[in-house]
Amino acid sequence: MSELTVSEVNSLARQLVKDLVPYASARSSMSGGGVWLNANENALAPAYQLDGTFNRYPSCQPKAVINAYAAYAGVSADQVLVSRGADEGIELLIRSFCEPKTDSITICPPTYGMYAISAESNQTSVNKVLLDNEQLDLDGIFATKPKLVFICSPNNPTGDLIPRQQIIAVLEHFKGKALVVVDEAYIEFAPEASVVPLLSQHPHLVVLRTLSKAFGLAGLRCGFTLAAPQIINALKKMIAPYPIAEPVAQIAAQALSASGIAQMQQSVASINQLRSDFITMAAHWPGVQKIWPSNANYVLLQVADAADCVAALIKADILIRNQSSQLGLSQVVRVSIGSPDDMQRLSAAMQQYFAADNNVSKNQQKRERA
C-alpha cells in the first residue's frame, strides 16, 4: 500500500485543520501501569453488566436515560440532552450558537481546556477574562460581546466554586444577548452549589453535567446538557443521529438507578475524606507553596518546579498533571484523588520528594524572591 505524505494531506486539508495543534489528552500522556492521578477519574468505580443483542440502531435520546437523569437533576425530561460526554455538549453549543469567523465565546482561565479547543475548531474566537482570586472579573466579562459565556464551577483545575451571586450577575447582564453555560462536571462533590434551581428564572442558562467524574464512568463517554426545551431542541438539530451507543445507554441507566446514585454518593463521601486527609498532609510538606481549597476530586498545588515534581513522581510510577501552562497559573500540579492505596503511594512519594534538600532550598529561594 502506498502511503500519503504529510504534504499530500496538507494540500487537501482545510487551512483550519493544518493550523490546529492536536489536543494532548490526559490519556495520551499515559504509559504502562502505575497510579493514574492525572485525569480526575474515579478510582472507586462499580462494575457493570450488559445484556441483549445490539443489532438495532439505538435511540438518539434514550428515554430511560433522559428520564432517569431528569429525575436525578430535578428538571423535566424536555430540559435534558444526553451526549457523548459533556465535551460533546460543549461542542454542540458552540456549533449551534456561534457563527464561524463572526461570533465569540468568553471563558475565565485558568479553566477547562475544551471550551477554547472546540471554539478554535469552529473558527470561533475566545475572549479570555482571567479569574481574580478564584472569583469572576465581572467588569472584564461584561466588556466582552460573546454568544456563550462558559463558567466552570467547581472550576477545573483550581477546584473552587464560583459564587452564586456572581453567576446571577452574569445571567442578568447577558439576558437576551448570550447563553451562560455553567459547567458542573464536578457538582456531585458540592451538590448544594448547583445552579440548576436557577434554570426556571433564567431561560438562557445552560448547565453541563457528566457521568465521567463522580459516577466513575469516564470510559463510557456520557454527559448531559440541561437547559430550556428551546435550547435543547436547537442542539438536537446539530447532534449526530445515534450519539449514544446501546451499551452506553444501558450502563448509564444502571448508574442512574437509585442504587447507582447511592453508590456514587458513597464514593463521593470517601473521596471527599481522602481529599481532606491529603490536604492536611500536604500542608506539612515544606516544598508546597500553596494549596487551593478544593470542592472536587482533585487538588491544585503550587510547587517550586512543577515539571521536576511531575517527573519525580513518574519515577515512582505515579502520574499527576502539570497545569503550569494554564493562563494565570505558574508552577502548579493537579493531583486527582484516587483510591486509598493510590493516595498512600502518592503521599509517600511526595513526602520523599519534598524531603529532599534541594527542593526545600529551591522553594526557600523562591519565597525570598517573591
Ligand SMILES: *Cc1c(COP(=O)(O)O)cnc(C)c1O
Ligand atoms: C472532565 C470534564 C468535562 C468533560 O466530561 P466528559 O463527560 O468526560 O466529556 C467537562 N468539563 C470539565 C470541567 C471537566 O473537568
